[in-house]
Amino acid sequence: MASLATSWAGGAGRQSGSGRPSAGRPEPANNKALVKSTRQGTYALRALPNEDIALWVKSIDNSRVPQQRNPQVSGALWRYIGGAVAAVVLVVGLLLPGAYGWLAGYQLNKLEKDHQALLEQRELLKLEQAKAESPKQLELWAAEHGMKAPDSKRQVYLRPTNEHAVAMKTAAPEPVR
Numbered sequence: 001m002a003s004l005a006t007s008w009a010g011g012a013g014r015q016s017g018s019g020r021p022s023a024g025r026p027e028p029a030n031n032k033a034l035v036k037s038t039r040q041g042t043y044a045l046r047a048l049p050n051e052d053i054a055l056w057v058k059s060i061d062n063s064r065v066p067q068q069r070n071p072q073v074s075g076a077l078w079r080y081i082g083g084a085v086a087a088v089v090l091v092v093g094l095l096l097p098g099a100y101g102w103l104a105g106y107q108l109n110k111l112e113k114d115h116q117a118l119l120e121q122r123e124l125l126k127l128e129q130a131k132a133e134s135p136k137q138l139e140l141w142a143a144e145h146g147m148k149a150p151d152s153k154r155q156v157y158l159r160p161t162n163e164h165a166v167a168m169k170t171a172a173p174e175p176v177r
Helices: 002-008 071-132 135-144
Strands: 035-037 041-043
Touching: none
Parallel strands: none
Antiparallel strands: 035 041
16 A cells, blocks of 8 residues: 555655655654645645635626516515615614603702702792891891881771671780870
8 A cells, every 4th residue: 555655646655666765855743645736845644635626707787688677576675675664663662661761850850859849948048038037137137227116106007897708816915005
């Protein structure tokens, strides 16, 4: 077998009559045949399968051939487009309530913060109003504007004119004369 492989490889590794390889040609390792390439030298590789097959590609120009229309393909494309649009509408319809709830949560959180801020502002305004309406503050304000308490002769108490009047249901004190 080894002699057949060496003869197949083009005589690489032929021995001379003395039992030594011929000069300039190495002996194959493990009795494998050497494949000689004309371009690159000698390699210890077998030939690749179907290496000798060559393919030629011929270019074809079909630009002058008119395209034939198939009406079944056009209908199938429109059905595909309609199905895709329906699927998108379905997905958006399913996701819309969740997205609306998510945005409503953000809005609710913002409104709760605004409500808290308004409650704090209301408490501050109540405190300022209580300070402004205190008797001591009213006396200071009246003194700044030239007002004084009326004497008892100038006070007039109003009496309701009919029995259905809600105001002054309690007995008013009699004016002092």
